[in-house]
Amino acid sequence: MYIVVGLGNPGLRYANTRHNIGFIALDMLADKLGIKVTKVKHKALIGEGTYGGHRIVLAKPQTYMNLSGESILDIKNWYKAEDSGIIVIYDDIDLDVGVLRIRASGSAGTHKGMQSIIYQLKSQDFPRVRIGVGSPPPGWDLKDYVLSGFKSEEIPLLKEACERAVKGIELIVEKGVQYAMSKCNG
Numbered sequence: 001m002y003i004v005v006g007l008g009n010p011g012l013r014y015a016n017t018r019h020n021i022g023f024i025a026l027d028m029l030a031d032k033l034g035i036k037v038t039k040v041k042h043k044a045l046i047g048e049g050t051y052g053g054h055r056i057v058l059a060k061p062q063t064y065m066n067l068s069g070e071s072i073l074d075i076k077n078w079y080k081a082e083d084s085g086i087i088v089i090y091d092d093i094d095l096d097v098g099v100l101r102i103r104a105s106g107s108a109g110t111h112k113g114m115q116s117i118i119y120q121l122k123s124q125d126f127p128r129v130r131i132g133v134g135s136p137p138p139g140w141d142l143k144d145y146v147l148s149g150f151k152s153e154e155i156p157l158l159k160e161a162c163e164r165a166v167k168g169i170e171l172i173v174e175k176g177v178q179y180a181m182s183k184c185n186g
Contacts, residue, residue, distance in 0.1 A: 001057070003057045003079060004057070004059070004089070005088045006025055006089045007022035007065060007089065007091070008020035008060065009065050010060075017147050017148060018091050022091060026059075026060055026089055033049055043070060044071045051170065059072070069121065073120040076121065083123045087127045087172055089129045089131065090114060093110070094132075096134055097154045098161045102180050103130070129165045131162065131165055168183075
């Protein structure tokens with residue numbers, strides 16, 4: 001079983017912001033797999049389906065970014081999932097716009113959503129798919145930057161990164177996180 005979580009903030013105000021790239025990529029994955037992410041359960045929008053012979057749960061926590069871990073812990077406990085089967089997609093300011101990095105585990109860095117997840121799960125041992133959104137320009141507050149929209153020239157790079165993230169998640173499910181890392185990172 002796999003639980004794939006896209007991180008973001010609920011509501012139209014945040015829909016096309018850097019912090020919501022996890023939601024955007026998860027929506028692309030849901031479309032590709034034909035899974036509707038519309039049920040409200042565990043403080044999240046949830047969709048269930050199968051891929052590659054595995055049960056898949058797609059989730060978009062509705063708790064706001066800083067409390068994402070509460071929703072993910074509820075989902076994990078409900079489905080009795082292993083940490084290694086939880087895949088989190090999120091924005092990363094330490095990567096250039098459009099760069100994709102898949103990791104099997106690791107720290108949260110400065111990302112408040114990941115800090116919440118690691119705190120709630122009491123573990124860092126779950127795969128993550130990081131999508132680069134670039135760092136704030138000089139003089140910008142980090143919060144204002146991640147809640148800002150994309151420049152027109154960034155949109156094609158981010159769309160391609162989300163497509164690669166979808167492929168990476170499929171590879172994690174099909175062949176494991178190490179294989180996905182070897183094919184998608186770089």
